[in-house]
Amino acid sequence: MRRRSGETRFGIIWLLGGTLLVLAALLVLARYPGIFRTGIEYRAVFKSVAGLNKGDEVRYGGLPVGTVTRMDIDPADPTRIIVAFRVKHNTPIRADTKASITQVGLLGAPYLHLDPGSRFAAVVPPGSMLPTIDNPSFQDAMRRLAEFFDRTDTLLRGAERFARASPIERIDATLNRMDTLLAIATTGAQTSFSTLDRTFSRVDTASVRLSRLMDRSERLMAALDTATRTAGPQLAATQREAVESLHEIHTLLADFRDALSQEGGVDQMVRNLSAASDNIARLSERIERDPSSLLKQRALPNKPAGPRARE
CATH class of the missing domain: 1.20.5 (Single alpha-helices involved in coiled-coils or other helix-helix interfaces)
Incomplete structure (x- = not known):
């Protein structure tokens, strides 16, 4: 016992x-739910994880490679959800691999989908944060469709109330007013067109007159050009005459200085100066009487050298 x-x-x-x-x-x-689990853990951030639960599948290009381990609210941004998941060791998670939440068909269970990306991209280390794509879920699509139907129903009810409140007579009156407005607009348009026609005809007349004026201006410019070319030699002759007169005055002044220095021949210098003054006075009177006489071809006057030539 x-x-x-x-x-x-x-x-x-x-x-x-x-x-x-x-x-x-x-x-x-x-x-510690992942203490005995094998694989590599990564993270992804989503704005919404509607339908996704802990333990759901993780598929790499459609192939199951892991599971979702946990989902937490991002402490730095409460509007985002951090999803942690584990995949097999041989799963090539690269820098351009993108995570998204999708489902098989319309009524299938949601899962975490990994887009493989490019094979030339670098492999990211464990624990990295993967870029994400926020795809609208079936529930979101149904909610938006329901909102659209609600708005459509509200619009139809408003149209029905408007149709009930507006009898046929008011609609006919509105249509008649629209016809009247269209007739007035047509008349105004015709008046505007006639005004535009008159304006265009005036513009054409002004263009013809302007063309004639331009022709006259061209002829005047041609005449001025011809006159300038013709008067060129005459102006040059007048200029030479003036230069010679200045040289003569300069010579007379030099002789006058010599005479003063020698105390002789003063009378001769005075006579020469008197003759030069008479020539300059005659030239000034001619310019005052007829300024255009400078352009006429004339022989250079003979300058008297002394009292004998003057007499």
């Missing part, structure tokens, strides 16, 4: 110990 009681106590102890071990293992698994 004593032996049986000892075996019974031993069995109870083993049973209690095993139960405690199982409970401890369950607690550890609940506290």
Whole structure:
């Protein structure tokens, strides 16, 4: 009897110990769900994870490669959700691999889809944050469709109320007013067209007159050009005459200075100066009487050299 009681106590102890071990293992698994899991963990941030749950599949180009491990609110931005997931070690997660939430068909279960990206991109290290694509879910599409139907229903009800409140007579009166307005607009348009025609005819007349004036201006410019070319030699002759007169005056002044220095021949210098003054006076009178006489071809006057030539 004593032996049986000892075996019974031993069995109870083993049973209690095993139960405690199982409970401890369950607690550890609940506290650290990924402690016995294999694979590499990555993260992705979404604005909405509607329909996605912890433990859902992760597919790489449609091939199942892992599961979603946890989903938390981003402490830096409460409008975003951080999704952590594990994939197999041989899954090539690259820098341009993008994550998105999608589903198979309209009523299929949602899953985390990984776009493979380019094979030339670098492989990212474990724990990296992957770029995401926020695809609208089926629930979002249905919600937007329901909102569209609600707005359409509201619009139809408003149109129905307007149709009930507006009898046929008012609609006919409105149409008649529109016809009247169209007739007035047509008359105004015809008047405007006639005014435009008159304006264009006036513009044509002014253009013809302007063309004639331009022709006259061209002829006048040609005449001025011809006169300038013709008067060129005459102006040059007049200029030479003036230069010679200035040289003569300069010579007379030099002779006058010599005469004064020698105290002789003063009378001759005075006579020469008097003759030069008379020539300059005659030239000035001619210019005052007829300024255009400078352009006429004339022989250079003979300058008298002294009192004898003057007499």
